[in-house]
Ligand SMILES: Nc1ncnc2c1ncn2[C@@H]1O[C@H](COP(=O)(O)OP(=O)(O)OP(=O)(O)O)[C@@H](O)[C@H]1O
Ligand SMILES: [Mg+2]
């Protein structure tokens with residue numbers, strides 16, 4: 448026997464089996480019980496939330512051989528045929544392929560006939576927003592003078608494309624994604640019926656990945672069972688979904704706390720090599736920095752590996768990482784951009800120790816935003832823009848991430864060694880847009896040397912990195 452997907456196999460056969468959609472289910476089943484069903488409904492909502500499913504359930508409710516009911520038997524010939532999609536009084540019209548006036552004309556004609564087998568004819572118009580204007584107009588006439596024993600259900604993923612004239616003649620239900628808990632329970636129900644072993648965390652991952660879509664949840668589950676070799680475990684599901692393992696995230700955060708930059712660079716390298724989407728990873732990291740900050744600042748409590756003394760470091764890390772994310776979206780070399788962002792944190796060590804100096808009352812340095820790195824007359828951002836046009840986006844990206852220092856001799860551009868050669872290659876072009884001679888230096892070498900230098904050098908670095916200036920000094 449051919450393999451039947453979970454979505455098909457577990458398509459709800461009655462209202463009780465529907466996941467979420469409480470308002471829709473309740474209103475419709477009451478309307479059926481009270482004989483107050485409207486003659487036309489719009490079911491609006493994103494894919495795989497149960498629009499077609501519920502339309503079929505109503506068809507059963509109205510045509511079950513045991514009488515009109517909100518609990519159709521599911522066993523009589525009519526119920527079975529409706530489930531199979533072969534019931535002659537249920538018309539499933541795909542407006543995406545039958546958008547025209549002729550299709551609606553034949554529907555109009557059909558409307559005047561009495562049902563063949565059941566009590567009600569039900570027209571389920573899928574993707575209703577795809578109908579042409581003429582088709583809508585023709586349909587409107589029918590909706591204005593509805594012949595008895597006909598029910599129209601217009602299903603759409605794009606409610607705003609349904610003309611107001613139609614909308615005002617229908618009762619509209621908005622289908623909303625069920626909660627994660629509801630989706631997890633739904634998956635559990637399937638797995639228990641199938642007697643398949645699972646790990647709770649794997650279901651959590653699927654519930655996150657399906658973005659509220661019930662059909663999507665079921666099809667991810669199909670894949671997860673196969674991928675997991677007959678069971679649904681966390682590890683293989685993670686792999687299947689390309690989710691970055693939690694351990695790696697935790698490892699990253701721990702090394703971030705310890706400012707173990709080499710390790711951070713390595714983690715990014717490895718993830719990239721294993722084919723993970725680095726942007727997804729970066730987003731997860733930003734999210735966890737954000738939530739750490741939030742609980743550190745608002746609740747004043749430790750968060751994961753971080754404590755109060757890390758707040759300032761996290762704020763700046765957040766800034767730098769966010770900037771990197773924006774750049775990564777625009778450039779190809781995401782790995783480079785993220786690794787560079789990490790390397791930039793090296794200068795922050797000095798910031799933290801500076802804070803300590805501040806506490807001890809030595810120099811008082813305030814950070815203030817300034818739009819330019821150097822003298823007023825030279826606009827580096829404009830220069831980078833021009834260089835980018837001539838030398839390409841990667842060069843511009845590398846420059847944006849670089850630390851640029853100016854002295855009497857000219858400019859020194861400090862970059863990670865992965866892009867240093869690239870910049871050196873384009874030095875001709877870069878040089879054209881700087882007012883003074885330009886030198887490219889590798890960040891690694893520079894920072895090694897820096898260790899032995901005096902503290903006020905580090906003040907310069909901080910100023911440079913945050914584009915700040917010294918406002919005042921406190922006397923010792
Ligand atoms: N609310 C739900 N409860 C339980 N299962 C659901 C629900 N919604 C969708 N499903 C599952 O997803 C499958 C597809 O659902 P359905 O065809 O009703 O979605 P739809 O909203 O009509 O989507 P589309 O807009 O793509 O037509 C069903 O076979 C069922 O297994
Ligand atoms: Mg549908």
Ligand SMILES: [Zn+2]
Pocket residue numbers: 510511512513519520521522523524525526527
């Ligand atoms: Zn029945």
